Amino acid sequence: MVKADGSKPSFLKDLNTLLQQNIREWGMYIALVVIMAYFTIATKGIFISSRNIANLINQTGYIAVLAVGMTLVIIISHIDLSVGYLSGFLGAVAATAMETWNFSAATSIFLIVILGALAGLFSGFLVGQMRIPAFVATLAGWLGYRGALQLVTMSKGTIVITNEAYNAIGNGYIPDISSTTFLPGVHKVTLILGGLTILLYIWNAINSRKRMLSYNFKILPRHLFIIKLIFVSILIAGIAWILAGYRGLSWTAVVILIIVLFYNFIMTRTVLGRHIYAVGGNPEAAQLSGISVKKITYVVFCSMGVLAAISGVLYSSRFKSATTTAGTLFELDAIAAAFVGGASPSGGIGKVTGSIIGAFVMMSLTSGMNLMGIDISYQYIVRAMVLVAAVVFDVATRNRKKI
Amino acid sequence: MVEAEKIPIVEMHNIKKNFGGLQALKGVDLVLHHNEVLGLVGDNAAGKSTLMKILSGAYIPDEGEILIEGKKVHLTSSWDARQLGIEMVYQDLALANNLDVVANVFMGREVVSFRLGPLGVMDEHYMERETERLLDRLKIDISSVRLKVDSLSGGQRQAVAIARATAFNTKVTIMDEPTAALSVAAIEKVLDLVRELKAQGNSIIIISHRLEDIYQVSDRMMVLRHGRKVCDTPVTGDIDSFREHVVAYIVGARDDFAEEGSDQS
Numbered sequence: 001m002v003k004a005d006g007s008k009p010s011f012l013k014d015l016n017t018l019l020q021q022n023i024r025e026w027g028m029y030i031a032l033v034v035i036m037a038y039f040t041i042a043t044k045g046i047f048i049s050s051r052n053i054a055n056l057i058n059q060t061g062y063i064a065v066l067a068v069g070m071t072l073v074i075i076i077s078h079i080d081l082s083v084g085y086l087s088g089f090l091g092a093v094a095a096t097a098m099e100t101w102n103f104s105a106a107t108s109i110f111l112i113v114i115l116g117a118l119a120g121l122f123s124g125f126l127v128g129q130m131r132i133p134a135f136v137a138t139l140a141g142w143l144g145y146r147g148a149l150q151l152v153t154m155s156k157g158t159i160v161i162t163n164e165a166y167n168a169i170g171n172g173y174i175p176d177i178s179s180t181t182f183l184p185g186v187h188k189v190t191l192i193l194g195g196l197t198i199l200l201y202i203w204n205a206i207n208s209r210k211r212m213l214s215y216n217f218k219i220l221p222r223h224l225f226i227i228k229l230i231f232v233s234i235l236i237a238g239i240a241w242i243l244a245g246y247r248g249l250s251w252t253a254v255v256i257l258i259i260v261l262f263y264n265f266i267m268t269r270t271v272l273g274r275h276i277y278a279v280g281g282n283p284e285a286a287q288l289s290g291i292s293v294k295k296i297t298y299v300v301f302c303s304m305g306v307l308a309a310i311s312g313v314l315y316s317s318r319f320k321s322a323t324t325t326a327g328t329l330f331e332l333d334a335i336a337a338a339f340v341g342g343a344s345p346s347g348g349i350g351k352v353t354g355s356i357i358g359a360f361v362m363m364s365l366t367s368g369m370n371l372m373g374i375d376i377s378y379q380y381i382v383r384a385m386v387l388v389a390a391v392v393f394d395v396a397t398r399n400r401k402k403i
Numbered sequence: 404m405v406e407a408e409k410i411p412i413v414e415m416h417n418i419k420k421n422f423g424g425l426q427a428l429k430g431v432d433l434v435l436h437h438n439e440v441l442g443l444v445g446d447n448a449a450g451k452s453t454l455m456k457i458l459s460g461a462y463i464p465d466e467g468e469i470l471i472e473g474k475k476v477h478l479t480s481s482w483d484a485r486q487l488g489i490e491m492v493y494q495d496l497a498l499a500n501n502l503d504v505v506a507n508v509f510m511g512r513e514v515v516s517f518r519l520g521p522l523g524v525m526d527e528h529y530m531e532r533e534t535e536r537l538l539d540r541l542k543i544d545i546s547s548v549r550l551k552v553d554s555l556s557g558g559q560r561q562a563v564a565i566a567r568a569t570a571f572n573t574k575v576t577i578m579d580e581p582t583a584a585l586s587v588a589a590i591e592k593v594l595d596l597v598r599e600l601k602a603q604g605n606s607i608i609i610i611s612h613r614l615e616d617i618y619q620v621s622d623r624m625m626v627l628r629h630g631r632k633v634c635d636t637p638v639t640g641d642i643d644s645f646r647e648h649v650v651a652y653i654v655g656a657r658d659d660f661a662e663e664g665s666d667q668s
């Protein structure tokens with residue numbers, strides 16, 4: 001691909017092959033940029049304002065976290081309908097723990113993460129051990145956790161959370177160095193973090209390119225590589241600048257970043273991730289190769305349960321309360337985000353980073369249309385069309401590859 | 404050949420297997436010598452796949468014993484068989500289409516460069532180089548080991564499946580219908596691969612409906628019919644008389660073990 005064919009490298013040809021190979025991934029990034037640009041123009045800049053973007057990230061948090069877990073579930077060809085109400089229920093348990101039992105924020109979070117893991121293991125047991133179709137098993141969870149949520153919130157209807165440390169997770173921002181002279185009104189720590197991220201990204205990209213070269217991997221031609229570096233750097237710088245203009249990086253954003261980096265690492269670099277993809281691609285082959293499909297099913301559903309707990313924390317802390325309807329339809333938003341992000345309904349294919357972008361695409365639509373004052377009924381229809389377009393695009397590009 | 408004086412690498416004695424009321428195997432004996440290619444033929448449902456799944460640990464026989472290099476073994480899973488150097492290439496390709504060639508070759512045996520608690524971080528470069536070396540050694544022609552398996556041709560996929568089975572110190576490779584659903588050119592490639600494996604010291608059992616495949620690569624062949632062995636003979640003579648001879652056994656016109664099914668020849 002690089003210089004092996006001896007022909008003169010042509011920029012357009014390279015760009016073309018590159019787009020063809022990664023059309024789905026690039027398409028999504030382009031879609032996100034187009035959507036954001038459109039709303040920015042349509043709202044005369046309000047959409048891209050620091051305040052709105054900060055809000056958008058905090059709003060996307062609890063869905064994005066679920067979408068990460070859902071991606072793994074979809075990769076192994078299952079589905080988990082129970083996680084919306086599980087998230088709501090666990091948020092209510094955390095609220096009760098803090099308000100009624102006087103637990104600290106940390107203990108309450110620890111408690112519901114454990115409960116989430118157990119709930120996930122139970123789904124894993126039904127699906128992996130008892131071989132109940134995931135749709136049915138987790139539909140039972142959907143009903144059960146909904147009931148449990150109503151039980152917990154029954155006495156008051158809404159449990160108000162007064163723990164400030166806890167509420168900061170959904171509303172707070174990372175601290176800044178105070179300075180009245182240097183860049184007043186701009187969040188300096190966020191800018192510094194953005195700068196560090198860019199340096200780290202470039203250092204890492206150059207290193208891995210060198211390594212790949214020495215092993216004869218397929219790599220990007222030099223000019224495209226440099227363009228990619230510049231593009232991503234500008235993107236990170238832009239996001240950092242926008243966020244720094246309001247109150248900086250929110251704790252929710254920190255949580256999302258940590259979860260995405262961690263799961264991306266697992267899925268791309270570790271044996272566990274490889275086994276998850278293998279089970280999704282061909283469970284019989286995986287089993288014959290000595291991979292325990294059962295174990296993978298347990299692990300994936302357990303991780304989903306833990307992420308449901310974290311989603312519950314993000315949601316309940318953001319609204320400083322647990323309500324009877326918390327978590328309603330979160331599971332469907334998460335599933336939609338994963339599909340928009342390129343996960344395949346037939347299993348085996350999907351990326352954690354893709355699903356996060358998918359979640360931001362869907363939430364940008366909601367946020368932008370809200371700002372434009374578009375009626376909620378049209379909002380649903382537009383989001384439906386985006387979901388259909390994404391899946392149709394998938395099917396079309398995949399079929400073309402076969403020919 | 405000198406193999407007669409050596410201990411066979413595989414001996415199966417009086418293997419019986421029932422599925423419910425169905426007697427799939429009624430006491431079959433099988434011998435495979437070192438560095439030998441054994442062809443296994445028979446009509447549909449004769450029990451060929453079942454016998455080989457027993458040898459590869461996927462099924463457990465109801466009766467009978469298995470000796471590997473003269474030692475009695477109990478195979479309870481494909482993992483057991485693999486530990487003893489027995490690998491099977493399944494009839495319905497055991498590859499994951501969503502993964503690339505490297506990931507498929509190393510599926511379930513990923514090489515770890517370091518561990519973070521329960522998480523093993525894969526050594527991609529090592530696995531990639533090993534895969535390239537393996538494909539080179541077996542003269543398999545695939546442009547990049549980073550191609551996803553679903554973008555390969557049928558013949559290439561079969562080659563990957565076979566390469567994968569022979570990658571890890573395999574002594575006995577079992578191939579169940581490796582040439583089914585392949586083009587003529589692809590079949591030739593697979594047969595070349597079988598010869599290459601034999602040249603490198605492997606012992607191979609190959610199941611095929613295509614008698615010309617068996618004729619081309621096998622040293623010896625056996626015929627199963629209705630769960631019994633009816634013929635066990637070296638492959639000799641010209642292809643036409645070979646075919647005529649074998650078909651007579653497959654359809655039941657001849658039977659070398661007619662009186663006592665489990666008799667030793």
Ligand SMILES: Nc1ncnc2c1ncn2[C@@H]1O[C@H](COP(=O)(O)OP(=O)(O)O)[C@@H](O)[C@H]1O
Pocket residue numbers: 422425427445446447448449450451452453454
């Ligand atoms: N897992 C199974 N359960 C029930 N019957 C089976 C199973 N596997 C094979 N059989 C039956 O055993 C017989 C032999 O099958 P098989 O070994 O696949 O034949 P061959 O590979 O020679 O065509 C067939 O009648 C088949 O239906």
Ligand SMILES: [Mg+2]
Pocket residue numbers: 451452453494579
């Ligand atoms: Mg068969």
